[in-house]
Amino acid sequence: MVFLVFDGVKMLDVAGPAEVFAEANGLGADYALAYASASGNPVASSIGTPLPVDSAASELADVDTLVVAGGDGLVAAPIPQDLVEAVRGLRDRPRRLVSICTGSFVLAAAGVLSGRRATTHWRHAALLARAHPDITVEPDALFVEDRGVFTSAGVSAGIDLALALVEHDHGPDLAREVARNLVMFMQRPGGQSQFSAPLELRPPRTPALRAAADLVAANPALDHGTDALAAAVGVSPRHLARLFAAELDVSPARFVERTRLDHAKGLLDAGHSITATARAAGFGSTETMRRAFVARFGLAPSQYRARFATTTPTTSTDQQP
Template sequence: MTPKPHTVGVLVFDDMKMLDLSGPAEVFSEANRFGADYRLTVVSVSGAPVRTSIGLRVPVDTDAASVSEPDTLLVVGGDLLPGFPVDPDLSTAAKRLAERAGRVASICTGAFILAAAGLLDGKRVTTHWQHTTLLARGYPSMRVEPDAIFVKDGTTYTSAGVTAGIDLALALVEEDHGPDLARGVARSLVVFMQRSGGQSQFSASLQGPAPRTPVLRLVQDLVQADPSADHSLDSLAAGVRVSPRHLTRMFRAELDTTPMKYVELIRFDRAKALLDSGHTATEAASLSGFPSYESLRRAFVRHLGVSPTRYQHRFATTRPASRPERDIEEKA
């Protein structure tokens, strides 16, 4: 049976991220080799070619007003979107295209365009981990999920950093044609159908500004100076000359966490840095203040969804592993 053609309109603009376009486009093109019939139309507000973030110019098929009813609308992202107001012409074009589309999706910071167009009000969304706080602050009606690779809310989809556009495109292919075809595409492109863990694998744990309160800044300094030292609640409170109960209240009020969770995050960040510099997982646990490898492993699974050894294997080098990950895991 010949599949029904599925039109994908991709809204682009000057300084867009090249991979936001090329990544999903390759997924849909590869899906056509397996029997799908995706037809991409690259759209700009005026119909003029656009300049990408790497300086290449991308030809455009048509202007936004001329697109009829795309089955899927993809809105790409760009580095300038989080720091500057969205061009009203761009957000208006996105809104009008979305009104005619069967489903709407954004790649990376393209979520800021959908948000400015009012298309994400009341929805669960995500974007690149560096900008989730800014997105949540700018559009408080949305529920931002900072660790998600992509989020589906009804017929609206948002995805994380640039390569997450490939994950999202695979999910759309699976939705349209089932897991077998999507799996074939993933294998052909040598990408995961579903990667382990979320965006926090790539982000810093202690995001946001430093504590404002002098007492909390002193706690931060004490723990960072020697993460492996005794940093129990009683010890920290004695070190900054407040009661344990008062210190706990201060952490709750300013940082919405507990002293012990804060200590764990500092130790966790130190352990990641040690793994990145080549220490073994056992050494990283000891030097960062975790009582054992197992306690470090639990922290990694809790925060990243992967073990310390698997994290190190993924991020320490681009060289292929000499043996399977499961063997490395067993000998950690």
């Protein structure tokens, strides 16, 4: 397990996953952790702490897993060519390649992600897609695996990916014990959204619209028809519809449905039954929820629940509903 680091590397992108693997070692795993830079010299981390390395990337003889950490500089300036060449020189040797956060830009520059699915921090997903149109970027996934190449979203998602790798290597029981020892959530599957719908949407500026959105988010199961919402916030239904269109570019009904669907995802992630989820999320029946779920996510609630029942990342062969 080799971490490839560089000047400006985000410390948590290295320390977070490394701590997961080290904790796993204490429970019976056998990860040999090492650190390398392109030059073989120590690097300065994002917090200013020097990070020593064991060797230059070119000196590595046996690499099972190569982890390319991220850093803000990878998207603010050209990626150092020696870093790209280091990955190119190693790409065919490890059993698996891993990037944390913006480390995906290094893999992309080295040609590793060409023709593959990948993710990165949601702030930089559009940039990755524009710069590398040959990559299928999934901006809303915590982590993705495609033919032995693993990419993760920002910072803490690298810890989720590390836990998933431990589960893949040593089984769910050991991974669960690691999660418990580190006070982590075990159930953050790769396909889970990087952020919830309320975080994704900018807060409405208009008080009446903000109140309506808060009502829906607080209890999706209530009657949130346009007339009922308008009455609750003290405006006419027509005015409320105009507010939703102007600020959120969505109708009140569509906003309610999206909020209910995201609530349903959270309930399914937590292990609730499909019937209980449909009732708690405000759908009239399981069939109504199923139709809405398929229309938005491309798979049925039962398939979503089965697919994301563990930490295992989504794969390139696991996309059909």
